[in-house]
Amino acid sequence: MGAMFRSEDMALCQLFIQPESAYLSISELGETGTVQFRDLNGDVNYFQRKFVNEVRRCDELDRKLRYIEAEVRKDGVPIEENLTELPRAPNPRAIIDLEAHLEKTENDILELSHNAVNLKSNYLELTELRHVLEKTQVFFTEEEAHDSITRALITEEQLQPSTTATSRGRLEFVAGVINRERVPAFERMLWRISRGNVFLRQAELDKPLEDPATGNQMYKTAFVAFFQGEQLKSRIKKVCAGFHASLYPCPNSHAEREEMVKGVRARLEDLNLVLNQTQDHRQRVLHNVAKELPNWTIMVRKMKAIYHTMNLFNMDVSKKCLIGECWVPIADLTVVQNCLSEGSRQCGGSIPSFLNVIHTDEDPPTFNRTNKFTKGFQNLIDAYGVASYREANPALYTIITFPFLFAIMFGDAGHGIIMTLFAMFMVLREKQLSAKKIDNEIWNIFFGGRYIILLMGFFSMYTGIIYNDFFSKPINVFGSSWRVNYNKSTIATNDVLQLDPAKEFYTQTPYPMGLDPVWMISTNKIIFLNSYKMKLSIIFGVIHMIFGVCMSVTNYVHFKKYSSLFLEFLPQLIFLVVLFFYMVLLMFIKWIKYDAHDKVFETSPTCAPSVLITFINMMLFNKHADMPDKCSEYMFTGQRELQQSFLYIALVCIPIMLFGKPIAFLFKKKSPGKIYVQSYDTVSIPLLAQSNGTPPQDIELQSEGFQNAPPKNEGAAAVTSPAQASHEEEEAFGEVMIHQAIHTIEYVLSTVSHTASYLRLWALSLAHGQLSEVLWQMVLRKGLGAEDGNYYGSLMLFLTFGAWAFFTIAILVMMEGLSAFLHTLRLHWVEFMSKFYVGQGYPFQPFCFKAIMDSEALGADE
Structure with missing residues (x-):
């Protein structure tokens, strides 16, 4: 899991490979999927590249395979799609044998198809002739x-003129x-x-x-x-x-027609026998071909991918060595080294291939190692934007925060169980479901996020227990802490009775877990849950944003931007803490200080001030004018002075955020006339291709220089004149000032809007609970009138339960779940990640046979 905290260290490498071992070496690299090649022939027309003829040969083989596959599928012959082990790319010497075999197979099938068409054409003509003779x-x-x-x-008119007879x-x-x-x-x-x-x-x-x-x-x-x-x-x-x-x-006489019909039927029987024998032979041939067709297809696609990659390489001046460039994770340099040595060993070459790691000022690709559990969460982050190189990865924290915030909105234990069971089905049978290669797009989305759905279901069960909400009904596990002191006659004659917490509350101890079940059946449930869930959403929202601001520290420290710790991070954190985290603390102080059992009037619920009104008055320097007598608008002594201090501190933070970095930039201006010389060296690491086949030693590489890389022109000196330097600094200062002004205004305004945005946690949770209760009251409760001997009531209960179950899954689980999922995604993308995440990188896309096969299979399904 620690590998997800930050993307992998990447190195730009130069590969020097002998032409005779290039094919096998690249084949080994394609099996491991550890390098991303760069095109060194971008200015060369594709048809003028060195291995274009080999690619055309692969295209021709691919065409033959498509024809053979079409003929196999036309006859309904099954093809084994799920291979237990994928074949490797054929050796260059085996390519000729494969071409000859595919050529012979295509010719055989062509001949069989041509003969079958001729026989069927003759059969069709004879069949039509028979129908003509019989039907007419x-x-x-x-x-x-x-x-x-x-x-x-x-005969009667033979005396008439001859023209009439004619x-x-x-x-x-x-x-x-x-x-x-x-x-x-x-x-x-x-x-x-x-x-x-x-x-x-x-x-x-x-x-x-x-x-x-x-x-x-x-x-x-x-x-x-x-x-x-x-x-x-x-x-x-x-x-x-x-x-x-x-x-x-068609003959004129009846006898000739009968004789022709007999002859046609005899020829049809003979031709039908020949057709059956031809079809049986064709089936045997196609069944034998179908067994090898998947292997042939994979081998040809791997060959084509290898030659495409070799077209990205350059030839050296002597045309005796292929030179390629690729991005490689530093942790995988030894793997690349072994692949190159294995390619040289397989071809029997005497000259070893070698690898150079070069320093560059180009931004490397971003590579986060994932597994089947973390891949779904990483895809959520990458959908917003791929992390910049070595930037802190939000996916690690999203594994917990995403399902938790979702569950706050979804919050029903019953619906969480349904979601968990569905996810468990996909997780436990993931191998069988993956092997089926279902091409339904919606199913593939669910299956790809099966672990996300599993955690969302688990967390929804937890929050459902906290809300004491199971299909909109409470569960009385620990009993109720409320006791009714009214007599039976009072209860019988009153529809609504108010319970006084100071009198009816049975015990001072907190409820063991979640909400007291009596709240779910009370008439003022909405009023209580509104206050409870709204405060929870603000508390979790502020904590989530503070965590996002603190995450920026890891980036500043890693990229050695220590000035940003004092000029950006601290003002942002202090601004957020003294205003909005202070509001959260007021909520806890109010919950602790004001108690219904307290005998002092000043600390009774009657005198409890509104946290929202207190916060607004703090921002506007106003006083609370609507407090009852003997009640204070402040919760503790010195609160007014503390609030004023916090407000002044927040106001001071704004100019620090606005002018801090531009002023620091001016202090860092280089003195005029100074000449800057930058250069870099290449680290050459030859591969020890030993005759005994032992692998080379591990590479020891210092990745220190990859963070602040010098220019590309090797050995050249970058000289900057004083005038030019001054102009560039003035232009850069203007850009820094504009960027910082935009960033400061955005942050200050967004603290308010983002805090309000977390109220969606409260709104969607309340809406989900109310919709669930309406569905229960309007659908299922109408069918609960079944009694002994009341068969009609039993039938109605059966039908209404089916309708309730259908609408529960379709509306409350799927539609409401999708709505909560999208809102949670927005809270992470906008409210959380905007505090520290840039997301301007590009993904590491290694040359990998498995990825190529999967993408081609997906394209074929579409």
């Missing part, structure tokens, strides 16, 4: 009957199938081109047909178009071609 049989029967009538008429010649036809949705338009087009001289008969196919190319279902209709004349026949065929209708030959 009745059409030809009607046409043959029409021909027999025509021949009889010709006009009653035999009808011609065109038969085929067409997509069902095109039939209406097809029919209209035939009618228009023939002026109504085409007789179209159609019949829908009972079962859909499969498209050979896509596998989609097609609904088609068989048709026969009867007509006369060769010219009309040509037009009809053109229309059929335009509507993508398939035409099939």
Whole structure:
């Protein structure tokens, strides 16, 4: 947990790697995920870099894998997504074998797909022909009957002119199938081109047909178009071609059609047998491919990532060494050292790689080591802004303060139990749930913050016990300290009775834990809880802000800004303490001094002054004019003088905050004519690549120089002229003055607004409790009238309990929980972190295969 207090010490390193061992060395670094590489070829076009051809080879392999995966998924073959152990990147010599294997696999699947499409196309044509012959049989029967009538008429009228006989010649036809949705338009087009001289008969196919190319279902209709004349026949065929209708030959005689149907059915049976055998062979091939497909995909992606990284490197002048730059946590320098030596050992190189740690004035990236428990809290802070390098990390304290402030607003033990059980389910089964890789965005948000939800549930159970609130009902564990002294007749004839704390309060000892349950059933519960929760919110808010101000000390000490301790931290702390922490102390003094059992009138609750009015009068130098007789507006002797002193001290703190740093900056002005020379050296750490394979010795590195780093130009001297120095100092003084004025005004005004902002703890807690009580009274209580033998009442109780449970989870737990979560987030981002947190850093993003795989999987799901 201590590693989260401040980000890791980072070092900028230069890697000198031999080309033959670069691939294996970077592969080892990708497995460990310890370095963030910098692009040394930013001014070079990507297509002109050294390893662009290797990246293209990986792209081609990736294309083949996508095609193979698409074919596997199209046939419904399962792919093992969750590998127990991820394969490593293949050796350069194994890449050729992998390319050849993927090439052969792609060609085999292409050939199988092509053959399957051809067979399915033949099967589709034969199926359509069979349907045409079977469905249109009745059409030809009607046409043959029409021909027999025509021949009889010709026999009776054979004495008429020959032109009449010619006009009653035999009808011609065109038969085929067409997509069902095109039939209406097809029919209209035939009618228009023939002026109504085409007789179209159609019949829908009972079962859909499969498209050979896509596998989609097609609904088609068989048709026969009867007509006369060769010219009309040509037009009809053109229309059929335009509507993508398939035409099939159909004999004229019934016997020939029957014979063709038998032949088509026999060919369909044979073709169906061949299709089944082809599909079985395809399934066997795809099942074998599916077993290796995840490994191939990971290997290719790792290869591509390695070559992408190698394109960030530079070549030295002799073109015999690759030079790269990377950010490395100082604690992991030995790991990087071992990775480079292991890469050299695997390739059998004789020349060792070595590592240089260089000093730089560039801001390093921010790296906070986290685990599965702390990662969610760190993400909350990073969502506001990544911490500046080596700045104090608020996530460490957020682990406790965030769920606690949430619980003050949520504060119901019953709802806390529901939240805890849900979080426990995700925590206890996190391995199984992670392996499922659920792509639901809302679920992933909940699962990523499962430990945050768990702590919020625990703290909500605690505050629910303090509030004595369990699903809006009190729990009478320790009994009540209140005793009623009224007789039965008085209680029976009065709906509301006032209990006097001076008489009815049974004991002076505090209640063992939480609120007395009698408060939850009293009519003045809201009045009491308003005062109680409002004061609590102010107390916790002021303490939270004071803690935020004190956190700035760690930054000032670490960055050696000792003047800021006296010119910023102390005035800010004193200003906050003498005004708002003093108000908190008045609350405790009032609780302790004024007691209902006290016999002295001046210390009875009647004479208790309002803390808020006292604070306002203190700020305005007014007196409390509405106090009862014999009552003092002050709680103790000398309070008026003390308040005036505190106010004057607070006023003095403002000019100190405003002018302190600018004046200190003027005193630190360098004398004119002084020349400043700055330079730096590189620390060269060769890797001891020994022949026996023993790891090199640990690196001993002093990180002292990383805080105030000199310029980049090695060995150069930065000389500043007197005039130029004076101009820069005057400009810097103006910037410091403006910045300090803004910062002072913001802090002074924000102490008031931020203190008032913590009242949301009171408001949301009160709203949550009231909404829970309304839900109980309006929904569940209506179903509590079930009695023995009253089956209707039992049914109503069952239904109303279901409605109450649904609204409790949907509204009180989820919606109210989300509202309290967002308000808690705001209190940390604005009221707490603004006191010490800058958040202008950038995250450490190491070259890590696991992170690359996870990001690509997330992109594929989206």
